[in-house]
Amino acid sequence: MIKSEKGQATVExxxxxxxxxxxxxxxIDFGRIFHTYLTLEHAxxxxxxxxxxxGTDVExxxxxxxxxxxxxxxxxxxxxxxxxxxxxxxxxxxxxMTYPVSISVPLLQNVLPxxxxxxxxxxxxxx
Numbered sequence: 001m002i003k004s005e006k007g008q009a010t011v012e013x014x015x016x017x018x019x020x021x022x023x024x025x026x027x028i029d030f031g032r033i034f035h036t037y038l039t040l041e042h043a044x045x046x047x048x049x050x051x052x053x054x055g056t057d058v059e060x061x062x063x064x065x066x067x068x069x070x071x072x073x074x075x076x077x078x079x080x081x082x083x084x085x086x087x088x089x090x091x092x093x094x095x096x097m098t099y100p101v102s103i104s105v106p107l108l109q110n111v112l113p114x115x116x117x118x119x120x121x122x123x124x125x126x127x
Contacts, residue, residue: 043065043097044120048060048095060080096120097119
């Protein structure tokens with residue numbers, strides 16, 4: 001004998017909606033991380049360009065942070081090698097930048113380290 005199937009669609013919706021929401025928020029988190037990565041790469045190129053043109057370390061760090069307005073300045077880490085006194089024409093300057101991104105999806109927090117630290121390395125020749 002078949003019983004009533006009145007609540008079947010509601011149960012199926014409840015089960016599938018949870019999975020769809022995790023997928024949707026995972027896509028949104030991935031977009032946030034990718035945007036932050038692109039911003040960090042751009043800021044690293046801008047900073048390395050200033051360093052290759054003879055800027056001081058303070059100017060390089062200021063340019064890196066100014067080129068990434070969507071990032072929190074206090075969390076952006078900028079490392080410049082070699083220092084401005086050691087740079088000479090024809091050598092290479094390296095700008096390393098790191099930035100932590102917090103993950104908001106609970107399942108991704110178990111898979112990826114939280115905060116997820118992004119790294120950017122840019123090398124340019126000193127002119």
